[in-house]
Amino acid sequence: MQSFFQTLVSGLSFGAVYALVALGFSLVYRTMGLVNFAHGAVLMIGAYVASTFYLSARLPFAVAVPTAMVVTGAVGLVIERVLRPLENKDFDLMLIGTIGAGTVLEAAAILIWSSSGRGVSSPVQTSPLNVAGVRIPAYDLLVIAVTAVAMVALTLFLQRTKQGAAMQAVAMDHEAATAVGIHVGRSNAISFAIGAALAALAGALVGPMLYVSPTMGDSLGIDGFAAAILGGFGSVPGAIVGGLGIGVIGSFAAQWFQGYSDLVTFVVFTVLVMIKPTGIFGERTVNRA
Amino acid sequence: MSGKQRYGLGAAVAVTAAVLTAAACSAPGASSSPAASGSGGGSGSAAAGPIKIAVVDAQSGSNSDLGQFEWRGVSLAVKQANAAGGVNGRKIQLTLYDDQGDPTVGTELARKLASDGDVAMFGTAESAVTVAMGPILKSEKIPNITSGQSTALTALKSPYLFLNGPTGLTYDTTLAKYVVTTKGYKKIAMLTNNDSYGAGEDKAFTAALQSLGVTPLMSKVVPADQTNMTPALNAIRGINPQVLFIGAEEAQSGLIVKQARALGMTAVIAEGAPAGTPLYMSTAGAANANGTIVSSPYLGNDANAAAQKFAAAYTEAYGSAPELHGAKAYDGAEIMISALQACHACTGLDLANAIRAVHYSGLLGNFAYDSTGVGIFATAIGVITDGKIKPVS
Numbered sequence: 001m002q003s004f005f006q007t008l009v010s011g012l013s014f015g016a017v018y019a020l021v022a023l024g025f026s027l028v029y030r031t032m033g034l035v036n037f038a039h040g041a042v043l044m045i046g047a048y049v050a051s052t053f054y055l056s057a058r059l060p061f062a063v064a065v066p067t068a069m070v071v072t073g074a075v076g077l078v079i080e081r082v083l084r085p086l087e088n089k090d091f092d093l094m095l096i097g098t099i100g101a102g103t104v105l106e107a108a109a110i111l112i113w114s115s116s117g118r119g120v121s122s123p124v125q126t127s128p129l130n131v132a133g134v135r136i137p138a139y140d141l142l143v144i145a146v147t148a149v150a151m152v153a154l155t156l157f158l159q160r161t162k163q164g165a166a167m168q169a170v171a172m173d174h175e176a177a178t179a180v181g182i183h184v185g186r187s188n189a190i191s192f193a194i195g196a197a198l199a200a201l202a203g204a205l206v207g208p209m210l211y212v213s214p215t216m217g218d219s220l221g222i223d224g225f226a227a228a229i230l231g232g233f234g235s236v237p238g239a240i241v242g243g244l245g246i247g248v249i250g251s252f253a254a255q256w257f258q259g260y261s262d263l264v265t266f267v268v269f270t271v272l273v274m275i276k277p278t279g280i281f282g283e284r285t286v287n288r289a
Numbered sequence: 290m291s292g293k294q295r296y297g298l299g300a301a302v303a304v305t306a307a308v309l310t311a312a313a314c315s316a317p318g319a320s321s322s323p324a325a326s327g328s329g330g331g332s333g334s335a336a337a338g339p340i341k342i343a344v345v346d347a348q349s350g351s352n353s354d355l356g357q358f359e360w361r362g363v364s365l366a367v368k369q370a371n372a373a374g375g376v377n378g379r380k381i382q383l384t385l386y387d388d389q390g391d392p393t394v395g396t397e398l399a400r401k402l403a404s405d406g407d408v409a410m411f412g413t414a415e416s417a418v419t420v421a422m423g424p425i426l427k428s429e430k431i432p433n434i435t436s437g438q439s440t441a442l443t444a445l446k447s448p449y450l451f452l453n454g455p456t457g458l459t460y461d462t463t464l465a466k467y468v469v470t471t472k473g474y475k476k477i478a479m480l481t482n483n484d485s486y487g488a489g490e491d492k493a494f495t496a497a498l499q500s501l502g503v504t505p506l507m508s509k510v511v512p513a514d515q516t517n518m519t520p521a522l523n524a525i526r527g528i529n530p531q532v533l534f535i536g537a538e539e540a541q542s543g544l545i546v547k548q549a550r551a552l553g554m555t556a557v558i559a560e561g562a563p564a565g566t567p568l569y570m571s572t573a574g575a576a577n578a579n580g581t582i583v584s585s586p587y588l589g590n591d592a593n594a595a596a597q598k599f600a601a602a603y604t605e606a607y608g609s610a611p612e613l614h615g616a617k618a619y620d621g622a623e624i625m626i627s628a629l630q631a632c633h634a635c636t637g638l639d640l641a642n643a644i645r646a647v648h649y650s651g652l653l654g655n656f657a658y659d660s661t662g663v664g665i666f667a668t669a670i671g672v673i674t675d676g677k678i679k680p681v682s
Binding site: 003006007010011014106107110114115116117118119121122128130135137209210211213214215218219247250251252254255258259260261262 | 353
């Protein structure tokens, strides 16, 4: 039983990171109907920026992370600006554009920080909590707490603010939104910036759990994308549930199927999506770009 | 479409085209200087112009750090040789090709080398890529000194293939002997990954233990791109081993140790070459890496006078200290240069035979190649203490 709960705890810790990645995917999708394939690379940039502020500039971690979110949010704005001419015109070219943006970001990271990865020391140095033999690293609890706060903040932003309502209006009918005076381009830009900031938050938090490298966004991006689909693409609570779900499934698959854990995880994912194609929270499909 | 929109669309298309063009160009170090005479297609001596040698390594993707280390080690040796007058008055010209750590890309590059006029090749750093390239290099008669260490390389039985370090079997035999015979540990667990390196380590260390009459208590395998190793470690923690052997690349090894210590595991960590690198130590964290037993032919930059001299030159050239991969590549390049000098810049099978005839005392030890292309058969044991490897006397 102790082994079961230890595996569950590790799954939830990584699942919290996947959830943050999924939140960024979902936000851009629900606003623009676009899957941002550069999201993993944006996460990587956020991780590098945060680790640079934390390790090189020696800023406190609590300062380095929001700073990285702002910087990476600006990167999101640049990507959106490059893609803007294609909005509502050529969906396929926009998708390819996001792939190209991801490649450019990875190459930029190698140029700036070199191809070698870097370890990031944990900002929480306290010993793991020991609950009936199950060891829970304090930093993992911090990651889960930050993810919960991010979800609540994003929900409040979308439901309680004028800009959030405008973004939802654009998602529902961009022509009608334009007719009532909502600036669709600005709405999309804010969506991209917030999505990039969420990716930076995920990257900054996962740095001390893993290590920071130019390719770190590849697998995290795929897991986060799967989490967004599992939870219901476009759904904020779905991203959280999907992220935790992928984390826990992956954790138990690793324990029981060892080298085949990735295979098993995505077979389970495929079966779940076949049973419920719209994902757990099943939001309606957005179909525009 | 307005002019502004056309401009934006044009910019997007231009960016996409630039990206695709960059992706298509897999030879970032390609040079436009005159081609060396003599291709890899035959044997004999070349006449004039620079001696063109390819360096094929990952410059992008997850193994690009290894590719960078190798490129730097080779470049340093060649730069020094050229500064000393080159080979028979001819300069050596390196061309860097990015194999992306992908065997398919590697085979495409292998076909390209002869037409590019490269008479020899350094690389790759990944055994799987080199194994894929081996048959083509053999048919093109291009001698190749690789940083791979898998026994699958020697199984190719190519007279053109040489290793710049020991095989994995040597690393693991030395390590197992130290752990079991010297230290007296018998309760040993193994955690390896499922790529060609990890699978080779699993096989080699298990065989080395069995030759000493020890069977691993538990052997777990994780995917090579796995980041959460806690489930596998949790199972290993349950049997409370004295030693945890790791068979994975640098970053993943560091992560394994970090997560093992977070679970409260106190087992001694034992590993081959990856544990001797800065990336392992930075990923694991200095405190977690402390006490790791390392089997390596290069126990740091302070191990001896030759290592110190190499480290000083490398640091001056690149602004960072070298590690095992750079040292291996440097030794390999020195051997190639010695062979070229001995045979007067010959090519093909003549060059391969000249490499095999070289007896070289290098950073990793004394090289003398056998018929399988292995030139060094010993590693030493070190223990990581305060972020550095201390040789075990």
